[in-house]
Amino acid sequence: MHQAPSTAVILAGGLATFSGAVIAPVPKILLPICNCPLYQYLARVLSLAGVRDLIICVQEDLEAQVAEYLSLSPPPLNFLIRKTAYGTGGSLREVERDIKGDAFWVLNGDLLLLTDLSRMWEFHHEHRGMATVGAVKISEAPEKMGRVELGRNGNVKAIHRAHPFQEKRSKLRPAGIYLFGSGVLELIPPQSYFDLKEELFPVLYHLQAATAAWELPGYCRTLTRLDDLFSINRDVLMKKVSFEGVKGLEVDSGAADPAARIDPTSSLVPPFKIGAGSRIDAGVLILGPTVIGPECEIQAGAVVNNCVVLGNAQIGRLARLDHCLVGEGAAIGEGATLRDQSIVPPANPFGKKKSRGIVFGQADWHVPVSRFYLAAKRVIDVAAAALTLVLLSPVLLVVALAIKLDSPGPVFFRQIRCGLRGKEFTMFKFRSMVANAEDLKRKLQAFNEVDGPMFKIMEDPRITRVGKFLRDTNLDEIPQLWNVLKGQMSLVGPRPLCMEEMAHNPKWRDCRLAVRPGVTGLWQAKAHDKIFFNDWIRYDTEYVHKCSLWLDLKIILMTLFKEMNFFRRKKKNNGVMDSNNSDCAAESSPK
Structure with a gap:
């Protein structure tokens, strides 16, 4: 062989x-x-x-x-x-x-x-x-293959009961x-x-x-999903799947590590596993299947039933947990009662001080923000967008006229993009390219200068004369303030993309769709002349994990500072636009 x-x-x-x-x-x-x-x-x-x-x-x-x-x-x-x-x-x-x-x-x-x-x-x-x-x-199962088809207005159009033979997708x-x-x-x-x-x-x-x-x-x-981590621990603990020869699994289910400290008045019902250095106080009841990680503290009178508790976690006295997953370093308060939840630890990139509970089976991406933040952000979005559109209305009229006189085609570029939770909307921009830019893009694909699903050429031949000025000054983005007023976008957030442009990284897609897309974002504010797709992923993910009013303000200031630097370079170059400037809203599709 x-x-x-x-x-x-x-x-x-x-x-x-x-x-x-x-x-x-x-x-x-x-x-x-x-x-x-x-x-x-x-x-x-x-x-x-x-x-x-x-x-x-x-x-x-x-x-x-x-x-x-x-x-x-x-x-x-x-x-x-x-x-x-x-x-x-x-x-x-x-x-x-x-x-x-x-x-x-x-x-x-x-x-x-x-x-x-x-x-x-x-x-x-x-x-x-x-x-x-x-x-x-x-x-x-065939009985679970039924589907409800809805019309455009949300009314039920039909109920289909397909036979397994009719399912054409791969199994x-x-x-x-x-x-x-x-x-x-x-x-x-x-x-x-x-x-x-x-x-x-x-x-x-x-x-x-x-x-x-x-x-x-x-x-x-x-x-x-979090459910998977819970289920896999339970399967191994209950020997539904047996891994012989794996280092660390020598101790039978129903035995604690010798280094664990267990009060003799506590009750432990197998199957269970308790890690080294953990402390089980008086009167604690642990009902299997339950896994307690190393260096955990289960305080007096607590009940832990059918749970997975990762290392360095603390469960307060008289707390009761049923079918829960407790994250590493998480703290459960005294007398707390939790069921069917995962407890996110405080020591995480979100910077939150309190542990958070997430219901098992939750499909939406978990964004660690308060209701106050969401309400304040929306108020700021509406006020800033409305004021800017009013103040710049004379400029917008001049821009619209310049676009019409410069090249044939519409004033606005419209494209379907994905917003919060993947809901599609029509995004507006001032047109900065020739009318057949999408057709030319296929012919220019070999000249693409960036990786991943993005498409960008520093000296893109599709950009019109007025379009170059609009892109260099980011004036082409101003119509998106109308999307902000309608609640489809925010001033700050990941840039809106088409669904196919996010297919290369589903986790990044789900993360960025957990918040409203923005006119500017962390990636646009930090991007340099050379753009890498992995940086885009990293900055989008960082924003979603750390979003706050202070971060939003910081991104807006960084964007404005970047614009001022551009005009400073332009003035230094005697009015010649710097072709190497990385505009603050570079996208894989036409601007």
């Missing part, structure tokens, strides 16, 4: 975020499953498949933290920690020199599976594949594990954002490369 791949790449990424809530200040691959980190489970399964070398890709600011964690509890494989920044596909190109052999594994860092991967390798080798996707079958979903031939690395552009799912596989299909899907047998779960 041909030698099995010896290298596996794990795409660990950033912090363990679930719909915007950071449950622990570590990547998901370090999250504990029954007090044993996730990477130990993956390493065990991979080692049985012949893997000897593990490459873990993380974002830059987490490299040292992950390296320290793995040095204290190393996996049973050789491992390298590599910082990467160019998406799931681009990361593979970044670690190309570390990959050994003609084939290699790629796994998402949120995957827990127990299966014989050697069978997937045999399938891949027999088909001489360039890429094989590990997949799991989606099963939906396989990607599990988060792939087998690649080393040749795919040549198809990934260097130092450029590149998505594995949305970009690499279409390229392989276009080249008619041998690709296939392998339906994974056995246990396979991904940590997508």
Whole structure:
């Protein structure tokens, strides 16, 4: 049999975020499953498949933290920690020199599976594949396939009861594990954002490369939602799935770590697991299945029933928790009663002092803002937009006339964009390009100077003479204040995009759609002449996680300061516009 791949790449990424809530200040691959980190489970399964070398890709600011964690509890494989920044596909190109052999594994860092991967390798080798996707079958009972069709006015138009045979969509979903031939690395552009799912596989299909899907047998779960983290812990604790040989799982369910301090008057009902250094006070009742992480404090009289409690958490006296997930470092107050919730720790990027509860099954992205912030932001948006439109109305009339005299076509550029929660709206701008700009864009695609889904050429031939002035001064954005008045946009927020432009990174898409899009944003205020898509993702995510009135004001001031610098450079260049200026609202579609 041909030698099995010896290298596996794990795409660990950033912090363990679930719909915007950071449950622990570590990547998901370090999250504990029954007090044993996730990477130990993956390493065990991979080692049985012949893997000897593990490459873990993380974002830059987490490299040292992950390296320290793995040095204290190393996996049973050789491992390298590599910082990467160019998406799931681009990361593979970044670690190309570390990959050994003609084939290699790629796994998402949120995957827990127990299966014989050697069978997937045999399938891949027999088909001489360039890429094989590990997949799991989606099963939906016929009685659950009914759909209610609504008309434009929201009235019920029809109720469809489809037969499974009528379902044309694939019944396989990607599990988060792939087998690649080393040749795919040549198809990934260097130092450029590149998505594995949305970009690499279409390229392989276009080249008619041998690709296939392998339906994974056995246990396979991904940590997508908070419910998943809870369910996976419960499955392992109750031995619904058994991982033999995983370091840290030697202690039977129903036993506490020897270093835990348990008051003899407390009651512990199996199955349970209690981590090292945890303290269980007098009169505490713990009902399984429950996992208590290391260094936790369960105070007197508390009841913990069917819960997962991560490390360094504190549960106050007489508190009662039923079916809850308590994040690392979270604090539950005295006498609190919580059910079916995840408690977000206070020590997280949001900067909040109090732990927050999130109901299990919540689909919306968690934005840590108060009602006061939302109300104040809306008042400021309406007042500032209305005042600006009134004061600039003479200027807007002159701009409209200049556009009409300069080139044929409408005064305004209209395009459907996605707003809050993905709701579509028509965004307005002053037209700054020729009327057939969209058609010309396809012909100019080869000259694109930025990565990812963006499209930007510094000397774009589609821009009109008046349009260049409007873009350099950002006057083309002023009509969006009408969108602000209508509540479709805000003064500050991520720039509005079309849904297809956000397909390359679903987590980024869901994050930015959790708030109203803005006329300007953190990325626009901080962007330099060279624009990278990974920076766009980072700044958008940072804004959503830290949004506040102070940050909004800071972004507005940064944007104004950037504009003043531009005019200062223009004056220094004797009135000649600086073509290298990075405008504050650069977008992948025409302005």
